[in-house]
Amino acid sequence: MTSTRPAAVAGSFYPASAKALNSLLDDCFRTSPLGPHGTTQSNPAIIAGMVPHAGPIYSGPCAAHLYASLETSFQRIILLGVDHRATGAKAALSPWSRWRTPLGEVAVDDELSSYLQSRVKFLRRDEHAHAREHSIEIQLPFLQRVLGDFQVVPISLSHLSVEECAQLGTAIAEAYDAASAKNLRTLILASSDLSHYLSPRETEQLDQMALERVLALDPAGLIEIVEENNITMCGVLPTAVMLYAADALGVKRTRLLKHCHSGDVTAMQEVVGYASVALEH
DSSP states (O other), rough: OSEEEOSSBBTBBBBSHHHHHHHHHIIIIIIIISSSSTTOOTTTTTTEEEEOOOOOOHHHHHHHHHTTTOOOOOOOHHHHHHHHOOOSSSSEEESSSSSETTTTTEOOOOOHHHHHHHOTTEEEEOOOTTTTOOOTTTHHHHHHHHHOEEEEEEEEOOOHHHHHHHHHHHHHHHHHHHHHHHHHHHEEEEEEOOEEEEHHHHHHHHHHHHHHHTTOOOOOHHHHHHTTTTTOOHHHHHHHHHHHHHHHOOOEEEEEEEEEGGTTHHHHHHEEEEEEEEEOO
16 A cells, blocks of 8 residues: 555535636635635634534535634644544544655654554554545645644544543543644644535535534533434544543633624525534643
């Protein structure tokens, strides 16, 4: 196996050329009516967040609200995604040492990955969970645009119990503290869309139910309400793990930066919901 993961969804989810991708990112950050309109008010209190992962033409402006709030000093990103196909390990680290996008390559933090693997028995390095998955890859160009030089710990998730989410979240909080002890500023990021292929009214109602639990820092409640109401929030597990980590780190404040849906970009009867949420010290 090559030591670099190629860009699996370049040319489908987003442009394959650096020039076209940079132009799309410019739109997300600066010109889209759904984006932050060029505002880059960095918030030093942010230590975690949730961002959507559809094609950037749809969810990118929403995601840009979180990315525009980041300080440029982050050196490590613990990036939690969902294995939509559930084809690999239920909690999978990257087997590759680098990930490629049209904007260049991003190094994987092997030391931090090994630290987590030593503390969570069900966490494995697995190719199949990552090879064709977009939920982590789609975040990398935004991070490259905002941060420049950083390392990432990609973790793809599927079929975790509430107890396993809590265990992984606690281990991530410990990894965060271990990185901080080495003066490595770290961000914990969950990649998730919200309701899928419902009317705008239904999407608004169900999204709000899920977002209330996210904003309340209630991971068990989030999982419960998603299951009880059949909310098609694909990244509920990454988000729950992020919330467990945030709780272990003593996070007390949340902010909803943006909530919208795909119908806000292009008129459609069935839409997908998106939100950017910041968690702060």
